[in-house]
Amino acid sequence: MVVVHPALAASVRSIVVYDVDFAGPGVHIGMPSTDLTFVLPLDQPLEVSWVGTGGPRAVGWSSVSGLHTRAAAIHHGHHQRGIQLSLTAAGARALWGVPASALAGQLLGLDDVDVRLAELPERLAAAGTWEGRLAVLEHALLDAVRRRTRPQPRPEVGRAMALLTRGVPVAAVADDVGYSRRRLNTLVHDEVGVPPKTYQRLARFSGAHARMRAAALGGEVSVARIAADSGYADQAHLAREWSDFAGCSPTEWLRREFPIVQASGDRDTTGWDERSHRATR
Structure with missing residues (x-):
């Protein structure tokens, strides 16, 4: 994991450098979340x-996607390197000058969100080290933030989203910030592109x-325990949500993402060896 510059902390959740070997060509599943993804x-x-x-594949030297409720299929060969930001x-307003709702459900390139950053992939490729690439990236992001003058959302909208993230019921969130549920629905959807209940999910x-x-x-997974710890009613509830968002069951996702799996069908516990990879964090 890369340390995020303090001036970018409100916009960038994380920066991860990846350098991964695969057994062969395949598909990695990019999971939905409340963050936007920039690769x-x-x-x-x-x-x-x-x-x-x-549908057709979006192919390019950059990928920007807003919130989405369907998993992304990231097609790969034997080896992948790059930088991924959450x-x-x-951060959508700060970096791209638009609310996150403008990017929701889309797969875009840098040309689509900021033409002044269109040459960033070439500049990263020209840098000879990861340290150099990260310095180029940080400078470009800081410059983008300094160029933007778009207003941020009202504080109560940010508070509402924080409460939703913590699992507070939508009606209670509306009461807390002083909005009707209908008004809250409009404001959250206008900001991130999904309604409050979907954002909470x-x-x-x-x-x-x-x-x-x-x-x-850690070497062992109890789906039932994860369901309980994550606030789901039971394992079946988690399985339904996983299928809805990821397009497969939790067990199938584990098999796809970790090819060397000692699977145990749909039982609660699955153990496996971590796939061979190289990664810089």
Whole structure:
């Protein structure tokens, strides 16, 4: 994980450098969350499409996507390198000058969001080290933030989204910030592109996904325990949500993302070895 510059902390949730070896060509599943995704591949362009749509792949040296309720299919060969950023909803305004709702459900390139950053992939490729690439990226992001003068959303909208992320019921959130549920629905949708209930579901799912990955790295996964810890009624509830957002069951997702799997059908516990990879964090 890369340390984010303080001036970018409100906009950039995380910056991850990835350098991954795969057994062969395949598809990585990009999971939905409450963050926006910004990817800058090296060596070969990124090929992305939406899971289950059968639609065309977006191919390019950059990928920007807003909130989405369908997983992304990231097509890869034997090796992938690049930089992936998770952006906050506020980061869309700060970096691109638009609310996150303008990017919701879309797969875009830098040309679509900021033509002044169109040459960033070439500048990253020209840098000889990861340290140099990260310095180029940080400078470009800081410059983009300084160029923007778009107003930020009202504080109560940000508070509402924070409460929704923590699992507070929508009606209680509306009362807390002093809006009717209808008004809250409009404001949240205008800001991020999904209604409050969907935003809340995305937040809960994102937490479950993070717990699933952490448990995987520990060597054993209890889907039932993750469901309980993430606020789902039971394992079946998590499985339905996982299928809705990821396009497959939790067990199938584990098999796809971790090819060396000692699977146990749909039982609660699945153990496996971590796939061979190289990664800089």
